[in-house]
Amino acid sequence: GQEAGGELEGRSFTGQSVRRFEDRRILTGEAEYIHDVTPPNCLEMAIVRSVHAHAEVVDVDTSAAEDHPDCELVLTIDDLKESYNPQPCGLEGYEEWSLADGKARFVGEPIAVVVAADRYLAEDMADLVDVTYETLDPVVDGMAAREADTLVHEDAGSNVADNVRLTFGDPDGAFADADRVVEGTYEWGRVSGVPLETAGVVAQYDEDGDSFHIDCNIQLHTLVDDTVYETLGRPADRVELNVPADVGGSFGTKIAIHRYCNLASMAAEQLGRPVKFVEDRIENLQGGDMHCSERTYEMRLACDDDGTMRGLDVWFVDDFGAWPHYPVNQVLKPLSVLTNAYAIDDVAYEYDLVLTNKTAQTAYRGFGVDPHQYALEMLVDDAARELGIDPTEFRRRNLVTPDQLPYRIPSGNIYDSGDYPGAMDRMGEILDENERCEGGLLDPEVVEERREEGFYRGTQTAVLIEPGVSGSDWTDRQRTDDETLANRTREDVAELPEHLRAEVKPDGTVLAWLATDSSGQGHQTLVAQLLADELGLLPSDIEVDYLDSVEAPTEYGSAASRMAVMLSGASVGVGERLRENLAALAADHWGVEREAVDYRDGRVELGGIDDALSLADLAALDDEGRTRVSYDYEHPATDFPEFDDALTSKYPVYPTAAYAVNAPIVEVDVETGEVEVLKFYTLRDCGTMLNPMIVEGQAHGGIAQGLGAALMEEFGYDQDSGQPQAITMFDYLLPSTKNMPDIEMEHTVHPSPFTETGAKGVGEGGMIDAPAAIACSINDALEPLGVTADRLPFTAHRARKRLREAEE
Ligand code: MCN
Structure with a gap:
């Protein structure tokens, strides 16, 4: 192709x-990774972290550590306040220091740092720091946080850090006119990228030039060096960031490692010697500011009895954890795929960004689009069943057609090229030829036999869009007033x-x-x-x-x-x-x-x-x-001849829209609740493939992460104490080869008319499209039992619970 x-x-x-x-x-x-960087005379840093989710820090007694001959340095919040600045936060009104300032807001929040000759000694010295806490009730549940009396940040006056409601077209009219309204609640558990290599930094200070050289495995050092030099109080040209030749994965998570860069740099300046810090795995899982979206969606779809989708109403709560870190705008990115591949004109979109006593969020592959796609496809399944229409047929009837492309969705984003109905039909053929036939995994006789043995099989196809190549620096622009937005020029919105x-x-x-x-x-x-x-x-x-x-x-x-x-x-x-x-x-x-x-x-x-x-x-x-x-x-992000008014769209326009039609074949053991993905068919279009092998590698990795989010991975918290329950790989279950099915991949190529080579961005695909596909396939499998995967990860425990509830 x-x-x-x-x-x-x-x-x-x-x-x-x-x-x-x-x-x-x-x-x-x-x-060469960050741990391979060891300049002469390098010391190592360890971090004293909060053991409570929510507590006043009454006293930090560093005397025992400081008196110890092996201790080179201890830094507390008082030292930071003497010489440095707070680190910039994602929303205004929050003063965040690199160490907890008077109050600890999540288990793992840094309270002090200790430096010694090596990490072993540094850890020992950290143990000598005596922190006195006065514990407070933690705010753990994101939904309840909205009304809770306890505040994570008293000065903010509320645990809701941000609320935005947007309407496109006339959603009220659509909901009033439609034959029926279907609604559902869908929950997306807290997951993250968990790269093989944890976050790390080696900071050096040059006294003569009053400048810093920071080696770190950061993703997007341009974004982060801003925050580092502001915190260190030095101009940009005196803070040099260098990333080693190799980084063992980031998936968005290493965008948020500026806290480590700040602390190691401060220590290096105080000591006049290089200082290294590399997270251990527990730090990475619990305290590294590296979790991502945890959302509850309440969604409504207005549709007519003939199966036409008329309007969509999206509301969700995103539990951001303790700090509204950059990149808070991931609550807005779903606007780029607001209606997924469906032609729906009238939409309402609202979110509450809430703060709780949990690890703060960062970015993760998909950047908030993945939960949206999951919730929307769940709603579509629920609606199809309520309408009595086959879910595949219901989807197909409402897809944007090839003659409508390039197509502008109500929120302003433009889908560039493709054939969505064609891709769905092709997946139907693939399944018919390989699996719905005699001896196939979905051979009706086999499906029936397995069901009698207590194993329910199913699959569901849907088109899932992946936005690529955002237009411009929309992190700032999202906060810009209407007049400025309306007067933007092409230069303003270039990539x-x-x-x-x-x-x-x-x-x-x-x-x-x-x-x-x-x-x-x-x-x-x-x-x-x-x-x-x-x-x-x-x-x-x-x-x-x-x-x-x-x-x-x-x-x-x-x-x-x-x-x-x-x-x-x-x-x-x-x-x-x-x-x-x-x-x-x-x-x-x-x-x-x-x-x-x-x-x-x-x-x-x-x-x-x-x-x-x-x-x-x-x-x-x-x-x-x-x-x-x-x-x-500079990519002319808005060079869409048909859509000059795209410039007036308030929200970022993504020039490319790759997509996939997945058909995971799942089997649910209704006794144990365990879900196995037997095979994963996927048909993908990322325009021209520059290197098909890399494209396939990206899809494989993304699908593995998507499978983890759908079935296994979750950063759970004890609801009473706010203690994290997944701080090792025994508790945070990543998919291994054992869990991965055979992936059968086919490509269809519709080059993007908006890019140099016709390529579309593809790096987040599997993570965006696999969870929705797996969840909907579970819906198909468990349809006879009236159970749906309305909460991810759909672990065996949750599946069993739902199956029992359905029995009652
Ligand atoms: N590619 C191609 N043909 C296309 C599109 C892409 O050959 N039509 C290739 C590109 O050449 C590139 C790769 O696929 O090598 C991904 O390209 P692209 O989609 O442009 O994404 P980026 O290179 O900008 O990478 C970012 C993306 C994101 S946002 C996350 S998160 C992510 C991802 O890539 N993190 C990753 N994939 C990752 N893969 C690894 N191994 N590690 C990460 O941390």
Whole structure:
């Protein structure tokens, strides 16, 4: 299907499953992670953390630690207040310090830091710090927090940190006119990315320059260095962030590690020596500000008896934990897929962002879209059953059709390209041919036999949209007033640039630098593929390295599934400039007009074959730096000719809409409640695939995380004490190979008309589309018993509970 787009014509490597250059060093143990960074004289830091969910910190007695000969430094909130600033928070009105200020608001909140020669000693010294608490009632349940007398932040006056209600079209009218209204409550448990490598930092302070060099495995260092230099009270150019060559996964979670950067930097400044801190697994699971969405949805769908969806009403509570950290705007991102793939014009959308005594939230793959897609698809299932229409047919009837694309959903986002009904039909064929036939997993006879034995099988297909490449810095813009929004220009809403640099080396190969860091997506390979095509070289002729935050002038980084689009644009820009410079250099050398020479296949030719200069020749001739170029690619995020008024949309417009139709075949053991995914069919469209192998890897990883969120993973809390119940891998259950089904993947390619190569962002897909698909397949399996997966993760325990309730 890849050829269908034709966007790759003339390209040899882009579009091929070129093996990832990153993998050799990762698989052979040569990769460099944060723990490999150990400057001379480096000390290590340990953190004294709150053992209570909610408590006044009456006293922090550091004397025993300070008197100990092995203790190099203890920092408390008093020390921070003397020399530094609070760390910027996601919403105004909250003063957050890197250490608890008078009150601890979650188990694991840092109270003090201790530095010693190594981590073992630092931990021992931390044990000597004596904290006196006066415990308070914790606020644990997000729904109850809205009305609770106990406040997580007294000054805020309420546990509801933010409430927004938006309407698009005329939802009241639609609900009044429709034949019926179906409603449901759906809950999404607290999950997170749990990368293999935990968060870490090595901070160094240079007294002469009063500057910091911070190595850390942060995702999006541009966003975070702002918060670090504000906290440290230094201008940006005196805080240099550098990410090691390899990061063992982030999935959004490592955006929020600025607290560690701040504390280690402060300690390094006080001591005049480098200070290292790398989270252990318990810290990562309980106290690292790294949990993500925990939501309760109440949703209503207005529909007519003929199966037409008329209006949608969304309300949810998102339990953000103790602090409204960046990125609070994940409660708004579902607007980018507000109606999923359905043509519904009239919608109301409201949320309460509440604070509780739990670990604060950060980003996680999908950025809040995943719970929305899950809840909406659950509602669609419930509505279909109430209408007495087959859920697949009900969905298909309401899908946006290919002739409507590009299509603008009511909240302003634009879906670029695809064939949603076609994809659903194709999945129907795949299931008919492979599984609904004799001997297949869904052979009606087999299904019946298994049911008699107490094992219920089912599957459900739905189209699930994945937004990619957000338009501009909407973190600020969401708070901007209406007039400013209405007067935006195209420049205001262009995608933040992505910087790429390249240089011809003396041997004629090319060294390129990425401005931002990867967490495992394979961007070095991607750039090598793209530049090889641009320059007529082999991918192995292109070495790709990273710039640090000071060297890189403009950048944003890998988030919102944007790098495929941004790096294609940047590579084309760098390629054009380099070809042009090399041609001009050769023309000058030969003393001919520029027009007399051509850049072709990795060399510059004069008059066809009269003479030629290789890249190595040109590098040797260059004494003016013409063999080194850089380019800042800004994606015209709103360059949608059909939709000039997209500019007036208040909310970010996502230029690409990848999608998947999944058909997980699930089997529920109704005695134990255990759900097994027997096989996972998936049909995916991310436009032109730049590297199909990487695309498939992204989908596999995303589906594994989606399966975890659907069936296994959850950061539970004791409802009385607020103590976290999942602080080791024994309690926080990640899917392993044992839980993963065979994934049968097929692609359909509808190139995006809005991007350089027709590629659409794909990096969050599986996590967005697998939970909804698995939940709806469970609904199908348990339909005869009247049970639905209305609370994720749908663990065996929950399934059994629901099955028993249904029996009563
Ligand atoms: N790709 C492609 N063809 C396309 C689209 C993408 O070949 N049509 C390739 C790209 O070349 C890139 C990868 O797929 O190597 C993902 O591209 P893209 O969708 O643009 O996403 P980003 O590169 O911007 O990565 C961010 C995205 C997000 S938001 C999260 S969260 C996430 C994810 O990627 N975190 C990850 N995937 C991850 N994968 C790993 N291994 N580790 C993480 O932390």
